[in-house]
Amino acid sequence: MFKHLKQLTSLVAMIAVVFAFTTEAMAKKSKTLKNTQKKGFVRCGVSQGLPGFSNADASGNWTGIDVDVCRAVAAAVLGDANKVKFTPLSAKERFTALTSGEIDILSRNTTWTLSRDADIGLTFVGVNFYDGQGFMVRKSSGITSTGQFKDGISACTNIGTTTELNMRDFFNSKGIKYEPVAFEKADEVVAAYDAGRCDTYTTDKSGLAAQRTKMKNPDEHIVLPETISKEPLGPVVRQGDAVWEDIVRWSLNTMIEAEEYGITSANADSMKTSDNPAIKRLVGAEGEMGAAFGLDNEWNLRIIKQVGNYGESYKRNIADTGILPDRGPNQLWTKGGILYVPPAR
Amino acid sequence: MDNRGIDFGFGFLKQEASFDMQFTLLDYDGQDSYAWAYVVALLNTLLVSFLGIIFCTILGVIIGVARLSQNFLIRNSAAWYVEFFRNIPLLLQIFFWYYAALRALPLPETAEPWFGVTYMTIKGYYIPSMIWENLNVFLSCLIAAIVSIIFIRIYARKLQEREGKQLPVFYISIGLLIILPLLSFLIGGVKLDFELPVLKQLAQTSFIFEGGIALPPELIALVVALSLYTSTFVAECVRAGIQGISKGQKEAAASVGLNPNQILKLVIMPQALRIIIPPTTNQYLNLTKNSSLAAAIAYPDLVLVFAGTALMQTGKAIEIVGITMLTYLTISLSIAALMNWYNKRIEIKEK
Numbered sequence: 001m002f003k004h005l006k007q008l009t010s011l012v013a014m015i016a017v018v019f020a021f022t023t024e025a026m027a028k029k030s031k032t033l034k035n036t037q038k039k040g041f042v043r044c045g046v047s048q049g050l051p052g053f054s055n056a057d058a059s060g061n062w063t064g065i066d067v068d069v070c071r072a073v074a075a076a077v078l079g080d081a082n083k084v085k086f087t088p089l090s091a092k093e094r095f096t097a098l099t100s101g102e103i104d105i106l107s108r109n110t111t112w113t114l115s116r117d118a119d120i121g122l123t124f125v126g127v128n129f130y131d132g133q134g135f136m137v138r139k140s141s142g143i144t145s146t147g148q149f150k151d152g153i154s155a156c157t158n159i160g161t162t163t164e165l166n167m168r169d170f171f172n173s174k175g176i177k178y179e180p181v182a183f184e185k186a187d188e189v190v191a192a193y194d195a196g197r198c199d200t201y202t203t204d205k206s207g208l209a210a211q212r213t214k215m216k217n218p219d220e221h222i223v224l225p226e227t228i229s230k231e232p233l234g235p236v237v238r239q240g241d242a243v244w245e246d247i248v249r250w251s252l253n254t255m256i257e258a259e260e261y262g263i264t265s266a267n268a269d270s271m272k273t274s275d276n277p278a279i280k281r282l283v284g285a286e287g288e289m290g291a292a293f294g295l296d297n298e299w300n301l302r303i304i305k306q307v308g309n310y311g312e313s314y315k316r317n318i319a320d321t322g323i324l325p326d327r328g329p330n331q332l333w334t335k336g337g338i339l340y341v342p343p344a345r
Numbered sequence: 346m347d348n349r350g351i352d353f354g355f356g357f358l359k360q361e362a363s364f365d366m367q368f369t370l371l372d373y374d375g376q377d378s379y380a381w382a383y384v385v386a387l388l389n390t391l392l393v394s395f396l397g398i399i400f401c402t403i404l405g406v407i408i409g410v411a412r413l414s415q416n417f418l419i420r421n422s423a424a425w426y427v428e429f430f431r432n433i434p435l436l437l438q439i440f441f442w443y444y445a446a447l448r449a450l451p452l453p454e455t456a457e458p459w460f461g462v463t464y465m466t467i468k469g470y471y472i473p474s475m476i477w478e479n480l481n482v483f484l485s486c487l488i489a490a491i492v493s494i495i496f497i498r499i500y501a502r503k504l505q506e507r508e509g510k511q512l513p514v515f516y517i518s519i520g521l522l523i524i525l526p527l528l529s530f531l532i533g534g535v536k537l538d539f540e541l542p543v544l545k546q547l548a549q550t551s552f553i554f555e556g557g558i559a560l561p562p563e564l565i566a567l568v569v570a571l572s573l574y575t576s577t578f579v580a581e582c583v584r585a586g587i588q589g590i591s592k593g594q595k596e597a598a599a600s601v602g603l604n605p606n607q608i609l610k611l612v613i614m615p616q617a618l619r620i621i622i623p624p625t626t627n628q629y630l631n632l633t634k635n636s637s638l639a640a641a642i643a644y645p646d647l648v649l650v651f652a653g654t655a656l657m658q659t660g661k662a663i664e665i666v667g668i669t670m671l672t673y674l675t676i677s678l679s680i681a682a683l684m685n686w687y688n689k690r691i692e693i694k695e696k
Contacts, residue, residue, distance in 0.1 A: 152553040153547055164654060168375045
């Protein structure tokens with residue numbers, strides 16, 4: 001019995017040392033968080049204009065569900081959802097801007113894939129929109145399904161996206177010879193397709209619905225029913241700052257869970273006296289939910305009050321603007337969708 | 346870079362590219378490697394630069410000479426042309442030619458044939474393709490013709506130096522160039538067929554031409570914009586070169602009995618070229634570098650495909666941008682070396 005005591009004590013000592021180091025490292029504030037609080041604004045990379053997701057109006061105000069993720073983080077860490085500096089990025093520039101430290105969150109309808117998550121030095125923190133790639137054609141062409149595509153069809157799209165790869169997989173699997181015409185900016189793709197350069201325009205279905213509103217005559221175009229890929233879109237952060245990653249992840253999760261529990265920007269304050277402990281935790285009235293991030297206890301309440309829950313954000317940006325009134329898979333799991341986030345406790 | 350979680354390396358070049366390209370000179374498929382995608386995209390860049398340099402030189406010389414014309418209308422039109430095209434940013438001109446052309450060109454089903462068998466449409470310029478039989482026989486005849494022309498020229502020069510006789514070298518050359526390949530058709534069993542583009546319906550209102558060669562509108566717009574823009578600078582170089590030769594040279598040449606044709610060929614041009622070549626080299630380099638603006642209108646050049654799509658898919662920003670920069674540097678230095686060699690050949694040789 002005593003033979004092993006020495007080894008046992010040394011093992012305990014080792015565990016204690018490791019534990020001490022870990023807790024010390026945990027207690028250390030995130031470097032990105034520290035820099036953000038010093039600067040006084042969140043640096044957020046968005047698209048160059050995709051209605052419903054991230055789009056600037058004439059006076060330079062950004063709106064969209066991707067924009068709301070950054071606003072939520074700003075509300076959580078700085079106390080003001082408006083303290084965000086938006087950087088419009090092309091599909092090509094976006095990852096370099098993030099890895100080089102020019103922005104701290106990339107919230108730009110970016111598809112979560114294995115190679116992006118593993119190779120490029122990025123970490124995806126969640127999904128704020130479940131999308132899939134589709135095709136748009138002119139109504140007059142009489143095409144109502146991708147089954148009617150024939151050899152020689154020309155397809156306009158963006159470079160540097162998963163779209164380009166999905167398109168190839170799709171046409172190859174169907175054995176259709178096609179002409180890819182890939183532009184750098186979405187506006188150029190739309191202009192070329194609208195002029196008649198291409199028979200079809202392919203990108204994420206939400207993108208098709210949004211760009212359709214920009215066309216000369218939206219009623220002349222239809223989006224085909226088929227979906228040829230899974231495109232889970234979500235915010236991305238740099239690899240290597242786990243605390244910052246958690247802050248962004250749980251800012252998004254807070255918005256979704258708030259909708260689940262019926263907490264809105266209007267009733268958030270009154271929810272503090274709720275009987276449900278899960279609701280009380282979400283509005284900072286119970287537990288120590290901010291300490292692990294190096295934040296105060298009302299960080300999540302501020303998100304809900306200033307930005308609103310996910311449902312409010314969706315309604316304001318995507319449903320009411322006529323882009324995609326039907327929430328489809330982006331409905332809560334309790335209402336037949338696939339939005340399901342881990343509990344905040 | 347470790348801090349940022351980026352790893353450095355060129356292993357990705359061997360990976361499957363898995364994207365397609367709209368227009369390629371060599372066979373390319375998404376299953377090929379990134380390295381091959383690079384080669385194919387580089388060839389597209391070289392093609393556009395090559396075509397641009399040829400057209401801007403031809404146009405530039407014509408406009409440059411026109412600016413010195415005695416005719417008021419020709420002289421002033423040329424001046425207006427130069428001032429107009431060189432003072433509008435190139436990117437705008439590329440957009441103009443691309444989108445203007447897209448708006449103005451007919452859809453395939455309503456296109457009227459040009460020269461009977463070619464069709465200019467919004468989806469590209471369709472021309473018949475050639476189908477050769479015994480192409481190697483034809484090519485060897487062509488090479489034989491060119492080699493014999495070189496020998497005849499050397500012989501003619503020697504003959505003139507020795508005996509003062511002049512051979513009609515130009516007519517002999519043309520004759521050889523026509524007769525030898527023609528013989529290959531009559532005796533060598535060479536056959537040439539044309540495959541004509543034929544209209545094909547894809548859907549109710551969607552048509553395309555099949556067969557023949559399709560030149561995409563992106564390529565055409567890019568070559569047109571680059572040539573028009575750069576030709577203005579070449580024209581100014583040509584004008585400067587010709588004006589740089591004093592009038593006395595021309596008068597002296599005339600006084601020793603040379604005809605106007607010989608004056609231009611033997612006296613004016615050799616001296617003018619010395620002034621024209623160095624600044625024109627700069628313009629060729631500019632054109633090559635400007636061809637990277639192709640990315641704006643979806644022409645699959647090196648920047649769009651390699652520094653665009655490939656960079657995006659692999660995330661190897663440092664490696665890919667590095668390779669792309671080195672590539673442009675190599676192309677530019679090669680053009681400069683070639684032009685410097687030509688400049689050395691024609692420069693004044695003092696004895």
